[in-house]
Amino acid sequence: MTMPATRSVKVFLVDDHRLFRAGVQAEIGQHVTLVGDADDVDTAIQGCRATRPDVVLLDVHLPGGGGQAVIQAVHETHPDVRFLALSVSDAAEDVIKVIRAGARGYVTKTISPDDLVTAIGRVHQGDAVFSPRLAGFVLDAFAGELPPGVSSDDPELDQLTTREKEVLRHIARGYTYREVAGRLHISIKTVETHVSAVLRKLQLSNRHELTAWAAGRDLL
Amino acid sequence: MTEPQRSPHPTVPPPPARTAGDRVRSRAGRSGFQRRRDGQVVAGVASGLGARLGVDPILIRIGFAVLAFAGGAGILLYGLLWAAIPLEGDAAVRLRRPATAQQGVALALIVLGILLLLRAVGLWFGDALVGPVVLAAAGSAVLWARSDDHQRANWSRIGGRVPAGAVERAASAPVSPVRIAIGTLLVAGAAIGFIAANDALDAAGDLLLAVVAAVAGIGLLFGPWLWRLIDQLGAERRERVRQEERAELAAHLHDSVLQTLAMIQRSSDQPRRMVALARSQERELRGWLYGGATTTGPATTVAERAAHIAQEIETTHEVSVEHVTVGDAPLDDQLHALLAATREAAVNAARHAGVEVVDIYLEVDPDEALAFVRDRGRGFDPSAVPDDRHGLRGSIVDRIERHDGTATVRTTLGEGTEIELCVPRDRRRTDVPEA
Numbered sequence: 001m002t003m004p005a006t007r008s009v010k011v012f013l014v015d016d017h018r019l020f021r022a023g024v025q026a027e028i029g030q031h032v033t034l035v036g037d038a039d040d041v042d043t044a045i046q047g048c049r050a051t052r053p054d055v056v057l058l059d060v061h062l063p064g065g066g067g068q069a070v071i072q073a074v075h076e077t078h079p080d081v082r083f084l085a086l087s088v089s090d091a092a093e094d095v096i097k098v099i100r101a102g103a104r105g106y107v108t109k110t111i112s113p114d115d116l117v118t119a120i121g122r123v124h125q126g127d128a129v130f131s132p133r134l135a136g137f138v139l140d141a142f143a144g145e146l147p148p149g150v151s152s153d154d155p156e157l158d159q160l161t162t163r164e165k166e167v168l169r170h171i172a173r174g175y176t177y178r179e180v181a182g183r184l185h186i187s188i189k190t191v192e193t194h195v196s197a198v199l200r201k202l203q204l205s206n207r208h209e210l211t212a213w214a215a216g217r218d219l220l
Numbered sequence: 221m222t223e224p225q226r227s228p229h230p231t232v233p234p235p236p237a238r239t240a241g242d243r244v245r246s247r248a249g250r251s252g253f254q255r256r257r258d259g260q261v262v263a264g265v266a267s268g269l270g271a272r273l274g275v276d277p278i279l280i281r282i283g284f285a286v287l288a289f290a291g292g293a294g295i296l297l298y299g300l301l302w303a304a305i306p307l308e309g310d311a312a313v314r315l316r317r318p319a320t321a322q323q324g325v326a327l328a329l330i331v332l333g334i335l336l337l338l339r340a341v342g343l344w345f346g347d348a349l350v351g352p353v354v355l356a357a358a359g360s361a362v363l364w365a366r367s368d369d370h371q372r373a374n375w376s377r378i379g380g381r382v383p384a385g386a387v388e389r390a391a392s393a394p395v396s397p398v399r400i401a402i403g404t405l406l407v408a409g410a411a412i413g414f415i416a417a418n419d420a421l422d423a424a425g426d427l428l429l430a431v432v433a434a435v436a437g438i439g440l441l442f443g444p445w446l447w448r449l450i451d452q453l454g455a456e457r458r459e460r461v462r463q464e465e466r467a468e469l470a471a472h473l474h475d476s477v478l479q480t481l482a483m484i485q486r487s488s489d490q491p492r493r494m495v496a497l498a499r500s501q502e503r504e505l506r507g508w509l510y511g512g513a514t515t516t517g518p519a520t521t522v523a524e525r526a527a528h529i530a531q532e533i534e535t536t537h538e539v540s541v542e543h544v545t546v547g548d549a550p551l552d553d554q555l556h557a558l559l560a561a562t563r564e565a566a567v568n569a570a571r572h573a574g575v576e577v578v579d580i581y582l583e584v585d586p587d588e589a590l591a592f593v594r595d596r597g598r599g600f601d602p603s604a605v606p607d608d609r610h611g612l613r614g615s616i617v618d619r620i621e622r623h624d625g626t627a628t629v630r631t632t633l634g635e636g637t638e639i640e641l642c643v644p645r646d647r648r649r650t651d652v653p654e655a
Contacts, residue, residue: 110540132579136544143547143585172544173592173638174579 006032006121012053013037014044014070015086016062020109024057027113032120041065045073048081054124058103060087060094068101075102084123086111092137100203105129122177127192128199135172138202139165157205160198167194263302275323278444282357283331289345289353293338328358352414359406360440362399404441411437476504492576496538503531522555522584523548529563530580537570540577547584549645557623558582558589558643564615565593565639573597573637588644596636602629616641 011032015021016039025034035051038044041064048056048070056074060067071083083103087094095106104123107116108131119129130138142160160168163184170180177195181188266284270277287294335354338344411433480501487493507527519525523545530541549555562580569578573595581592602612612629616639620627625643 132542132544132581136546136581139546139583169581169583172546173581174542174577174594 006117006124008033009055009120009124010035010051010053011120012044012048012051012056014039014047014056014062014067015059016040017059024116028117028120031117039063041069041073044070048074049077052078053081055120056081056083057086057120058083058098060085060098067098067103071098071101071103082123082126084119084129086116092140095134095137096141096202099134099199102203104199105131106134107131108133122192126196128195130168130171130195130198132172132174135168138198139168139172142201142205157201160201161194164194164198167191168198171195263298265298265301269301273323273327275327279324279327279361282361283327286331286350286354286357287334289350293334293343324361328361349414352410354410355413356407356410356437356440359403359408359410360444362403362406407437407440472508476508477501492538495540495576496534499540500531500535503527503534519551521548521550522559522582522589525551525555525559526562526580526582529559529566533563533566533570533578537567539570539575541566541570541580542577543580543582545582545584549584549589552646554623554625554643554646555584555589557619558591558625558641561616561619561627561641562591562593564619565591565641568612569593569595569597569637572600575636584645586645588642591641592638593641594636594638599631599633599635599637601633602631 009032011028011034013021013024013034014037015024018039021037021039025037028034032055035053036047038047041062044056044058044062056070058067058070062070067083067085067087074081074083083098085095085098085103085106086109087098087106088109099106104126105119105128107119107129111119111131122129138160142158142165166184167180170183171177175183177188177191181191184191266280267277269275270280273280284294284298287297332354335350339350344350414433415430480497484494484497487497519528526543526545530543533539533541551559559582562582566578566580569575575595575597577595579592579594581590581594583590617627617629620641620643623643625641627642628640629637630640631637
């Protein structure tokens with residue numbers, strides 16, 4: 001893997017569980033530069049504006065408005081700060097909400113320290129980070145035709161290309177980006193381009209009114 | 221006639237210093253003589269007096285009502301007090317002291333004394349009327365003097381006072397059977413006495429009187445009770461719902477999380493087992509908290525079955541199983557076969573690949589269903605698998621082919637294995653249940 005050194009990446013950590021913050025700091029402190037942490041929405045917004053981190057590791061469930069409130073407030077003043085959502089929740093509603101708010105990826109808290117550092121580096125470079133579960137959600141959400149009655153402002157935004165689906169399927173099957181590239185005979189950069197395109201569609205598409213879809217899915 | 225108004229005055233403390241505004245107001249509100257805004261029925265005289273004396277306002281009101289029959293003395297007294305006592309300030313701090321038996325008895329004696337005085341003076345409606353009214357009032361007072369259990373208990377504890385004997389309990393317990401019996405007897409006696417004493421009236425009057433007396437008696441008996449009951453029902457129901465929810469949560473956490481934590485502590489020398497326990501508990505708790513694919517009860521859809529399989533393998537083989545399902549459908553023969561083969565493949569990976577993570581991916585669409593089982597383990601040489609090992613051949617490949625599907629094994633020594641399974645969907649059967 002051609003990941004650049006992540007040692008200089010400034011990381012800010014937002015989570016309301018002190019033990020979890022301590023654990024993450026111990027695990028990734030060697031590989032990135034931790035510039036601060038916060039345990040609620042307001043201190044997170046202030047901290048991010050003060051320390052100008054490259055990447056914010058953000059818990060989805062936060063007292064005071066949830067992770068998406070932090071993303072929206074920080075992006076108003078510092079649009080270049082990138083967010084990676086980190087949560088114990090596998091609920092589609094939580095995942096979609098925080099991605100639509102502007103997070104560039106979503107991983108669960110059981111992720112291994114190495115994978116987390118890799119994900120931070122990827123988000124820092126501007127790429128998207130899809131866990132297998134997130135890839136599964138996206139395939140599910142974009143499956144089939146547009147439902148009747150939903151008009152499409154931008155048809156391109158509302159469909160995944162065959163190649164994008166293929167990439168997502170591999171990620172959902174547990175392959176890393178590098179392995180996907182090897183299997184599909186494309187470069188890692190191309191895989192990253194596809195995934196970023198999917199992230200953009202996920203954030204901008206009005207398909208299925210994605211948030212409503214995600215809420216409904218959790219009721220199944 | 222002005223005695224009851226004046227008697228409390230000696231106990232009023234001297235006016236406090238005026239500098240500390242809040243304190244002044246709060247003291248005045250507690251010990252001063254003020255009409256009350258809250259709980260007022262007419263002008264707040266009775267509730268103010270009750271608050272000052274530490275007696276339930278209902279007792280005071282009954283006293284006024286009885287005195288009203290004594291030549292209108294009660295109405296006159298109420299009017300005087302209304303004019304004489306200021307209305308409380310908004311910021312007054314209220315402290316309600318619980319009624320004690322002594323205070324109740326004292327009030328009753330005062331009323332009785334005034335009654336006797338009025339009778340001697342001649343301001344009197346006649347024994348036939350006043351007697352039953354006094355009886356009825358006493359009965360109602362015994363029944364409805366308010367005193368709530370918790371508050372009393374707290375006061376007793378804080379004050380370190382030993383509760384008084386049976387009299388006080390009978391007078392202040394929240395409607396004990398004894399009180400119900402005594403109060404009912406008094407009120408019934410009053411009604412009967414009233415009817416008996418007015419025998420002289422003609423028949424029509426008798427009937428009307430009897431009905432009025434009965435209604436009044438019933439009203440005295442049950443009116444306050446009904447009022448308080450309605451008030452309490454709502455609060456009690458809310459409290460009960462809260463308690464039931466808490467009990468359910470506690471029971472669930474005890475049955476699952478606490479048990480698992482205990483097991484984890486006991487297996488601290490077996491890291492893999494700890495991880496497996498934690499994973500399986502996490503999965504179960506997640507299902508319980510967020511709903512979704514449950515791992516209890518029979519599986520009816522592909523996603524549910526996949527969750528079952530993942531949990532089962534995690535528990536038995538101490539590996540992590542990451543499973544992702546795209547699309548979903550009710551289980552039919554084809555899907556059952558696919559999932560059975562998937563399970564077999566995942567068990568093989570857990571047992572032979574020497575890995576900690578196995579990935580399962582399922583995709584269901586109207587035409588076909590796909591399954592991928594993948595590990596990054598040691599891999600194997602398919603041609604070298606002995607013929608007597610039926611796992612791969614019998615449980616996976618043959619099963620899928622019997623259902624017109626295809627099974628593909630990709631494996632590289634040292635890099636891992638992926639098994640791809642695909643079965644066609646039975647269109648006839650699945651067109652209908654497909655939501």
